[in-house]
Amino acid sequence: MKLVRYGPPGGEKPGLLAADDSLRDLSGEIEDLSGLALSPAELARLHALDPSSLPRVSGDPRFGPPVGSVGKxxxxxxxxxxxxxxxxxxxxxxxxxxxxxxxxxxxxxxxxxxxxxxxxxxxxxxxxxxxxxxxxxxxxxxxxxxxxxxxxxxxxxxxxxxxxxxxxxxxxxxxxxxxxxxxxxxxxxxxxxxxxxxxxxxxxxxxxxxxxxxxxxxxxxxxxxxxxxxxxxxxxxxxxxxxxxxxxxxxxxxxxxxxxxxxxxxxxxxxxxxxxxxx
Structure with a gap:
């Protein structure tokens, strides 16, 4: 699974890349790709989602760092x-x-x-x-x-x-x-x-x-x-x-x-x- 954060600096949203390389929005599933969203249980839940059921992101948005709220x-x-x-x-x-x-x-x-x-x-x-x-x-x-x-x-x-x-x-x-x-x-x-x-x-x-x-x-x-x-x-x-x-x-x-x-x-x-x- 390829997870991304897209959007302007400081306003990035979580997303994933589907098998067809389309960008899908994950903000209805998680607040951000940070903290407990990176736990094995949460990653397994995201992996089980059907990407085609997620909103498709149009255009060519900027990618931010794929992890938010990095502590160290x-x-x-x-x-x-x-x-x-x-x-x-x-x-x-x-x-x-x-x-x-x-x-x-x-x-x-x-x-x-x-x-x-x-x-x-x-x-x-x-x-x-x-x-x-x-x-x-x-x-x-x-x-x-x-x-x-x-x-x-x-x-x-x-x-x-x-x-x-x-x-x-x-x-x-x-x-x-x-x-x-x-x-x-x-x-x-x-x-x-x-x-x-x-x-x-x-x-x-x-x-x-x-x-x-x-x-x-x-x-x-x-x-x-x-x-x-x-x-x-x-x-x-x-x-x-x-x-x-x-x-x-x-x-x-x-x-x-x-x-x-x-x-x-x-x-x-x-x-x-x-x-x-x-x-």
Whole structure:
């Protein structure tokens, strides 16, 4: 099942994509795709609906992030050994965690506004995991049972904010619009193995990243279990699981985003997103 939120920023409605790719309105069934609406019971109820019985949405509305009222957006750093190498950093012995402000979340095709003074804004395609049940100290064996679904995220990063000066990852990861999510949330039942997905990035039609979740250092189940040791994960929390090599910081010479660039990122089976860079 592919679940979406559509409409203007702050006024998104829940919807789903039917098998014929028509957009159907879910606002008569749930208030939003958030919280308990992402629980296994509620997702099973939505799955049982006949999409043809739901109102068809006309036109070509904007898609917002497919999860509303996100409480936490947790990033995992250097989770691909070849990305760590291109960044000149050692592969970690245990996951590196950081937070992205939930105000960084935006729609998958919204324009990307460079933050003031930005010189080193970079791209990072990532598999995003959306939690569906309250999760605390879950075992790795049961961790995937806590996942509502998966989505594409571009974990945008301003490298000078992240690594220079005081060098705080939070600052470099949390600018407005730095977490485009979507286009849709694909429920976990349609992703039997999250460790077998291709990820890619194009900048101005040139392939920059082309990797696979198979090369993650720490797989999804381990990450959910590990993070739940340190904090309670709530329905709707988002985990960005790391990026493969090919970021702008790792290129020789380095390449960063500038006005008028177009960034496209995608994950196999989860769709693709596109950002136009504006000043």
């Amino acid at each position: 957006c947790i990033g995992v750093g250097l989770n691909y050994a070849d990305h760590a190498a291109e960044a000149g950093m050692a592969a970690p012995d245990e996951p590196i965690l950081f937070m992205k402000a939930n105000t960084a979340l935006c729609g998958p095709n919204d324009d990307l506004t460079l933050p003031p003074g930005s010189q080193k804004t970079d791209w990072e395609v990532e598999l995003a995991v959306v939690i569906g049940t309250l999760t605390r100290r879950v075992s790795e064996a049961k961790a995937l049972d806590c996942v509502a679904g998966y989505a594409v995220m571009n974990d945008l990063s301003e490298r000078s904010y992240q690594l220079e000066g005081t060098g705080q990852w939070l600052k470099g990861k949390s600018c407005d619009g730095f977490a485009p999510l979507g286009p849709w949330l694909v429920t976990a039942d349609e992703v039997p193995d999250p460790q077998r997905l291709r990820l890619w990035t194009k900048v101005n039609d040139e392939i920059m990243q082309d990797g696979s979740t198979a090369t993650m250092i720490f797989p999804v189940g381990f990450l959910v279990s590990y993070i739940s040791r340190f904090m309670t994960l709530m329905p709707g929390d988002v985990i960005a699981t790391g990026t493969p090599p090919g970021v702008g910081m790792g290129r020789k010479p380095q390449v960063f985003l500038k006005k008028a660039d177009v960034v496209e990122v995608g994950v196999e089976g989860l769709g693709a997103q596109r950002q136009q860079v504006i000043a």
